[in-house]
Amino acid sequence: MTVAETLERALQAAFTPERLEVEDESHKHVGHAGARPEGETHFRVTIVAAAFAGKSRVERSRMVHEALAALLASRIHALSITAKAPGESA
Amino acid sequence: MSDNPVFASIQKEIEDNSVVLFMKGTPQFPQCGFSSMVAQILSHMGVPFKGVNVLANDTLRQGIKEFSNWPTIPQLYVKGEFVGGCDIVREMYEAGELEKLLDDKGVARAA
Numbered sequence: 001m002t003v004a005e006t007l008e009r010a011l012q013a014a015f016t017p018e019r020l021e022v023e024d025e026s027h028k029h030v031g032h033a034g035a036r037p038e039g040e041t042h043f044r045v046t047i048v049a050a051a052f053a054g055k056s057r058v059e060r061s062r063m064v065h066e067a068l069a070a071l072l073a074s075r076i077h078a079l080s081i082t083a084k085a086p087g088e089s090a
Numbered sequence: 091m092s093d094n095p096v097f098a099s100i101q102k103e104i105e106d107n108s109v110v111l112f113m114k115g116t117p118q119f120p121q122c123g124f125s126s127m128v129a130q131i132l133s134h135m136g137v138p139f140k141g142v143n144v145l146a147n148d149t150l151r152q153g154i155k156e157f158s159n160w161p162t163i164p165q166l167y168v169k170g171e172f173v174g175g176c177d178i179v180r181e182m183y184e185a186g187e188l189e190k191l192l193d194d195k196g197v198a199r200a201a
Contacts (some may be wrong), residue, residue: 029123029155032122032123043096057174057178057181057182058174058178059175059180060173061160061175061177062159063162065160065161069161072161072162073161077122078162079161079162080177081177082177082181
């Protein structure tokens with residue numbers, strides 16, 4: 001399973017999102033600190049889930065970080081997060 | 091975790107300076123695109139800030155992640171309060187919320 005797939009599954013399991021997009025942006029960071037030759041280090045996540053309703057930006061990001069703690073500690077160097085509740089403009 | 095000796099120096103940093111950006115590199119020479127973006131937003135807004143280069147100190151680099159309960163760098167603090175990383179700062183800037191936060195906290199900005 002690729003890192004992107006692992007990441008997507010973890011977020012599906014944690015939030016049952018209405019919308020989930022995982023974009024691998026590692027190619028934009030080739031040669032930068034934290035990039036690996038095999039890629040899959042830099043990701044952008046857009047997630048819409050009911051769990052984020054009433055939560056602040058920091059709280060939402062912390063919820064995502066928590067769901068991905070193992071990956072963040074081991075494999076992911078950078079994670080860009082857009083987390084919205086249903087009905088909010090993404 | 092709270093007895094981590096680096097926490098005291100982080101605490102002092104965010105108490106002594108109104109706006110602190112824990113970043114990779116320095117405001118003049120950022121060494122990461124995300125750190126660079128936040129430094130640029132602050133500079134663009136005329137906000138005086140202290141840049142703390144976490145690459146200069148590995149204990150700090152790990153410690154700030156635990157201190158803030160936030161796994162990535164950069165990290166912005168205003169008046170001792172954690173604001174967020176690159177995504178949050180950019181979103182807040184675009185929505186006009188960063189300006190409001192700085193004004194509410196009484197952070198003076200250059201015109």
